[in-house]
Amino acid sequence: MRYGDLIQFEPIESVIQLLDANRPDEAKKLVATYVISDDMAERIAKQMIPQLSFDESVDHKGVLVVGNYGTGKSHLMSVLSLIAEDTAYVPMIRHPKVAKAAEAIAGKFKVHRVEISSQMPLRDIITQELELFLESQGVNFNFPPADKVVNNKAAFEKMMAAFDEVHPNQGLLLVVDEFLEYLRSRKDHDLVLDLSFLREIGEVTKHLRFRFVAGVQEAIFDSSRFQHVADSLRRVSERFTQVLLARQDVSFVVAERLLKKSADQQDKIRNYLTPFSKFYSNMNERMDEYVRLFPVHPDYINTFDQLVFTEKRGALVTLRDQIQDVLEDTVPTDHPGLIGFDKFWETVTTNSVLRSDPNIGPVLAVAEVLTERVQKAFTRPAYKAMAARVIKGLSVHRLTTGGDIYVPVGPTAEELRDTLCLYQPGIEDMGGEPSDDLLTAVQTTLREIVKTVNGQFISKAPDTEQYYLDLKKDVDYDAQIEKRAEALSDDALDRAYYNALMQLMECTDEHAYVTGYKIWQHQIEWQDHRVERNGYLFLGAPNDRPTAQPERDFYIYFIQPFEPPRFRDESKVDEVFFRLKGLDEAIKRHLAFYAAAQELASTASGAAKAIYLDKAKDALRDMSKWLQDKQMSAFEVTYQGKTKTLQEWAKGVSIRDKLRLGPDERANFRDIVNVTSGLALGTHFGDLAPEYPTFSVLVTEANRKQLITNTLKALAGGTRTKDAIAILDALEMLDGDRIEPTRSKYAQEVVNRLQAKGHGQVLNRSELISGPTDVEYFAPVRFRLEPDLLVAVLGGLVYSGDIVLAITGDKIDSGKISLLAERSLDELQQLKHVEAPKEINVAVLRSLFELLGLPSGLAQMATQGKDEPVKELLDAVAKQGATGAYRRYRPAKPPQFLGPVTTARGRAARLAHAAGSTQGVPGEAVALQHHRQAQEPAHHPGRHRHPEKKPRGFGYGRKTARPGRRTRCHGSLSLPGRDGANNRPSLGTTGPDRSQGDTRSARR
Template structure:
């Protein structure tokens, strides 16, 4: 399809009358237009020809009955009754009927009737009184003198109708009377129980008199009244009426035909362009390819629009044809998008409903509107996937419309599946076409992602998903305000609870595991880089004050404390060289709100169950992320670090960091929190490490707990004659064992200490490998070097050196 094609270029748009009124057929200037513009589908033509015309004819072989034309508002009941009544009144109208089969079939009734058209909606008189008064006036205009007995003097209604038709027949012997009634259901629904029974009795009798008289009765109703639960209280009367009436249904296919033939009429060229436009997208949907002719014929209205519209029950008349016409008028001058299939689908009708303030008087519609507004507001404000937000809003509108299609029960737990939403709305997300795999499944996965995100955004409020059927629906009673519950609980939290929440956030930022060395205490083994010597030192990270921590074994080199910010502990800071304290001092309202909400959500989750428990946990994670983000963004000024009595914030301590470590920390303030803590703590504890191991070797590569084993192995393999890797050279060089490329322990302080120790063992002895390792693993012997934790590295490498050289001290 060419680019920049507008919707108006693809259809022969023809506006329709907003409301067809039965009484318009009595106006000559309107009559021809009504007949000429009535579009009839083949199925409808079959029903008119085979069911309706025979009932109106005078054919004596037919068991004549009354006729009810059944269809929802806006489906063309009044138009059909107008056309047939005009033809029955004047045969000249028959050739104007657009469907040839119907034009031929109406011959037996064409011009055979005097027609009385009435509307009964809003009237309060008994049905007998309405009909008899209207017939009397009608007959008077025709010059027929007849008056019905009053109701209190009527002995037999059927006898009165026979007398009326006899009087009529004297003047019009070859014609009959056709009474056409509109707004009939509205009238019946307004009647009280005892009144309704009397009205149904006269209706039954009217149906019965048509059997033998040239009197015909046609009425239009909005639903099949004989099957309606609204009249179950008069079921017996309805059953008797049903026996004397034939129902002619105007179904969705008939309306669909009218839409395509009048509103959305297309030339063959236009249909080809639409088919070309839709074909690339057909693979993304369950049945578009199989129903392509229908999609093309109704474009840009989605074929399922009318199906859903038909199921909606309103107290206000809302015609499907007029609604579609309004939607079309709004887009005629718009470009057809080339990157997605765009239809007028049933969710768009929700905007029409919202714009009609009268509908809020309906309690069901009002309740669905209330819930929809809450959900839409939540998605507008808090949806975390911006690219999917338009799809999310369309889905919410679709669920709102769908909620009104359940026969008046807005609480029944049924709705569309994700696949049905995909297909009925033609949901699409640019980019899905580039994904590998099956296109329809890929798009379905996107729709399911959107549904999960919607549920998450609204905290599960007002939307449910059936586990058995995978159907989504507005759950109007699921009105727990989780945010309000959390806010209420947050107001009553203790300082201790807030501290626990704070430590949960710090635990995430510090990447601490759940594996505690001392259960009951939040203490972890922790490594810091001794930056001058490029080696990690082992210590402890503790959440709390020194007087609260356990006696940690084995003893390590340092302690990093995070002090409680709310329930501040009392302890003496003895300005020890192995202790660094982190305090959160730059608290603001945002952090307090995130923190208290997180603590409250966790607290409520601990006693909640089922879906509510999962929602509170999910909200807790949201608050934790917000708190963690705040800590990371504000860390440079929010934290005060104390070391040996000196207090500075992170920003001031960073000024003392080397250029190399500044590069490690990054260029801006949004840097990894754990790295900041490690670098600053390592800087402050540098002298502490020097005091512990003043002669410890300096490495050119960082030696960590994670890579120590590998570095040792590389060094040993090099001593044994293997390849000397860069890492092996770095270790040997740090131990002063290299003289250029040659291994020579002569200038190594560490090797000489080993030699001296070996010499002390005895003159002329040769030590085997195990004896060498025994000697070099003597911690006390290496006390002057203060190697501490790294004894395994030094001892193993030096022991390997001595063993490989088979040192002889004789």
């Protein structure tokens, strides 16, 4: 009996092309011959057809049909596209459930089929194909150029509007095949753009009668091949549905097309297999499946689905060829004549493409050694045929472990017996349990193979009894890497170069400024001013510059050395280019070795992956060392059209001095790049900010917050650290040891702007600081002062009593200067406005002068900025205070806040303090006043019980006062006290009620 007598073999096409559906004679054949399992019918009817329908209750998305080569992917897309195009094909569908569901889309579409094999951008391919198709359908529409659109969805809406005018109530279906191969061929940046366009296609299907179906060989959203664009893929996946072609679908096609059988044939097969079923664990229970797929072992298709290989043929084609080879053969009677997965090893050994695959080559080499040794030196000749099948089975199984051919897993002896239907003639006569007797024979064969090769190449896991090909003893990893390196593209070498640069420049993908781009925010020192400037570092060309927003002070580019992109160098003053020109064989070898090791590691796992990663790490270290050692001569730097080596740029400059290195320290790669860029950009920085402060300490992004915080604490009365002095000095707010903001051009600019607003007006934050978020400046054309440095200037003006700083929920004047230290720098930078201090109550001041026997006109002169009235007032106070509080607490010399001042506001502020107010008074004056009040003796009940009995002399008022009441001083002059509710001095308040009360009190 021949195999051909037991099956009705129907050959299938080796390759079904999507475009075959465009030919009417082929179209009918495609629909009529497409067999559909119940599971597949469920997916088509419930998942795929609703996505193609016009049902508004469905969240329409793009559709990806996922299946390996030979699984019927193109066939399925051809059938559905034909049904969508013409209702005449519906009766030809072989599954009633699919035929019923297909009525929802039958004849409702104009269909265009595309197979992609181009290097064009995806947008260009799709739009060009659609324009040609629309023209053939009588629709005149052209897509705008890519550089003229903000997004592509609007263009699709216009396209469908034009389509609807010619074909009302019809949809447009675009079917694309060979899509995965196209995506694999795209480079990183191009792939990101393609995926962005693909996402937009998925989005437009939601509201338009436009549908998109594409065929891919693997689920791209979960593929490790595209991990470098995982973020872009995630966004695409949200607008696409995946329809998976499962192993069961392939089994169904094999049974219904390749191996269809009549009832009589099935009975013959069942009778043939039944005597053998007792030797295997589950053949009897799975007999129907064995019969349906005969002569193919049911586990063959399951194993085939786990194979990792690159040849473009699938299970159906492979099985077709193997079945054709045995049709005329006689079915054996001394063993089960089933085709097991070991048969596939013959396909591997005869296919040059598979033999060259680095994941198959090592297995092939070991299998050839094992086969040769068994043929020549096997110690049990009776088991030689079984041994040959075991070696082939283990070799195929080695390719089913997800790409890691070194992982220590494999089948047990029992699994080999059952999945290959191994058999040893004569085993039936041993007299024991048939399945156990056969298992013993298999175990004996495995032991003899191990013995024959002296324990090499095959290992057994002691805890699981699993046997597997152990390739570690005979694998030359370096040779594998070098072999892969020979076939690397220039783009892969550029990526390897950039990985080395990322390590040397201390950059990581996690901290990239723009997701999907190799762009980082970067700082270099403006060496003339000892301050860092902010800009961008690009591993790429200026083509990506618009991606980095907002604009900053500089742009540094490292151009690809092997495949540089086309761009125009416009000699901009803020751009510096680094090019690796001194490429010798050593660096080329390091780069190629690194790139190849990384690629091999990406498809391996377990021990093999670890080995490849270690090799890649070694190559990266070699690359980094070469770049470090050869940096000065190997790199060319271009600035404003002038190109020189790093060595030439640094000529006459001590890099070590610029970096302030110690005798035992060494400049690293990043330092030299930063110093050289700073040398080139120094003039540009000076042009940007011609009057920017020059610091005596280096101000960096890392330390500037602490420096300015220390400065604000010093202004609030804290310790004047070296950092604070350095900032105050750079901002020109120091006069010797004195803090004198009026010397500062930055402070003067603030005061000028405030005065220009007019009396009673405030200066808002937006009138002080301009620019987008993160790049705001005060006086950007002249000073280009950052908001944090401006806060230090404003703090100095608060200290001197020249302004009041309004922040959220509070106002900071010289009486509340401690808030400069208490509030965070971030909060102070978000100031609301700046205002002038409130005016002094002249009436109270005049009464004070009269009380001390001085002409009242001196009060008016004092408020106008004259020094003499202040001096006379102080002398008079000193005389009157010969007895009383002032005599007890008078300092050895007048405090600084009572000394000479240079502004009218400052003179008035000091006078106000002398009169008892703190509004507009320097911060140190308020601190001294609080100190005196804290030391004043407590008031004893009963003393000065009678108001008419007042003590002589002039002193300070009581430490506390009841809210809302005026407090008399221990002297002949009654001055208003401090408001207990808000601790604010009341003398400077000019409201009608308070001012009248103050005046009356003073006159009494």
